[in-house]
Amino acid sequence: MGRLRLMQLCLSDIPEERILKLDNGKSYVLVKTYDYKETDERDNDFSVSLALNKEEQELQKQGQKVNHIFIGNGKIWD
Numbered sequence: 001m002g003r004l005r006l007m008q009l010c011l012s013d014i015p016e017e018r019i020l021k022l023d024n025g026k027s028y029v030l031v032k033t034y035d036y037k038e039t040d041e042r043d044n045d046f047s048v049s050l051a052l053n054k055e056e057q058e059l060q061k062q063g064q065k066v067n068h069i070f071i072g073n074g075k076i077w078d
Helices: 054-061
Strands: 004-009 031-035 046-050 070-077
């Protein structure tokens, strides 16, 4: 059986240029989650951030430090 993830995202922290707007009027962002080895001080099990864009991926491949845009966190429910 699967596990439920409950997450809270801060939409105001998402830069406008990272929002993909399609012709059908819908808007999307590409996010990723990172599971903590241990829960944080608020009992969260994972964090949510924006996925790196192509330019950021290239910089990271070149060994440069790229700051991730953190937009939320969440809990895993068994």
